[in-house]
Amino acid sequence: MTEIPEHLLKRAQAARDKAAAESASEPAAAEAAAATPADSRIPAHLLERSRAAKSKSSGETDAPGGGVAVQDKVAAVVAATPSGGGVPVGAGPGGHTQRLLTVVKSGSIQDVKAQPVDKVHTWPHLLAAEFVAALACTAFTFLFSIWVNAPLLQHSNPNQTPNPSKAPWYFLGLQELLTMFHPMVAGVTIPGVGLIVLIFAPYIDKNPSNKPEDRKFAISLMTVHFMFWSVLVMIGSFFRGPGFNFTLPWRDGLFFEL
């Protein structure tokens, strides 16, 4: 059963008290309401018509089902007394006949999904920012390309292996691993497992919070992971010279092409 809010209960109680006080001062009021239909809010001509219909139907048949007089029903409701006191339960202070049956709170049967969100128009707030970012990106690429040329070494020669031979920079971490492990481990197993773990990260990490303070383990793990690869890539890029041996770039120069 739905709980009726307290303020409505209070209001109903106040109305009941008031009605009790009125009926105490005029004890005949309830009986009068039942006896004289003049007090009823139903227009006189309708009452007249229903009374006529009632007398006609009671005159013809004794069946009470057919034409039940409206006035009787209303009078019965109005006159009905609750078991507790002498106050008509249906009649409000003004003689109203409606009753509060139940209060359905919106939350109990409706699942309100759309919470109000603070939103702004995409134009201009987002598009302007995107446009500026794209412009800055183009300008940077353009200027960088004016000042720095892309490398074009000698024509490829399968018979002459450059020393050192390096993969593109994003694979240099793997090439660095190759110096430590069997190619099967360094080139396949480690990156393969890494990739699978990366893909399934959302299904492995069950922690629902996105607050950094709740995700210390996940953040530490990923940061260590990123650092591991960054360090490997940097070593492979800048600290590996002829024969892929360790060098110092400030001593032996760079062996690195982008």
Place this chain on the structure above:
Amino acid sequence: MAKIIDDTPKPTAKERVQQAVDGVQGGQVWSSIFRPGSIFRKGYSDSPRNRSYVIMNSVLYHLHPVKVKRHAVKVSYTLCLGGLSFFLFILLTVTGIFLMFFYRPEATAAWDDISNLQTSVTFGLLVRNMHRWGAHLMVLSVFLHMARVFYHGAYKPPREFNWVIGVILLKLTLLLSFTGYLLPWDQLALWAVAVGTNMMGYTPVFGQDVRFVLLGGAEIGSETLLRWYVLHVLFFPFIIVIFMAIHFWRVRKDGGISGPL
């Protein structure tokens, strides 16, 4: 002698221009190009309704909703990395199409074409530089985008699947970059790809077979160049565009970008 006095003033140049503009904008051609409600049809003055129309009546509606969460437009949250990755892809497509006009994927011609492009073609060197640096930048921005998403916990429900798509996009970006690496056909290209594909050959069971198919032989040669060219200019762009479409669609379906921390 009677003089006919024409009191009506002659239209000024400004009025004539206005008339011509009205004529074009009222015509069938113009109204067939721009949708009803488009700002190019009815003009733009700043109002909430017109701000909505800018998105609603343009192709941008495929990418952006009319409104976004207020925190989502903070540059300090996204650093624009996802958008910049996409923009770099467009930049690379444009510059790449330019390069295709001057390049033949044959072992005898490729290096000479690049060399001629740099020395004889107007803006050839500049466009090649932009393509190269843009490619490295895109690998970097896609990677940083992934790091950003991770540190914000933005891969958590309901965005798990979009993270998976994102990792696939990262791999495709690397593959695009790697296949493009071979195309200049210089010593750097040949030997970088040799190192990379040798590593791949160690994959158990099918490693050697995959390597053979990708190289079009046991060693890198003219066939490899043609294959990687097709992979680079058609195959991988086609695949990555499909995955990007799913990625962007899911961003909106999963309720826009992730909430504030």
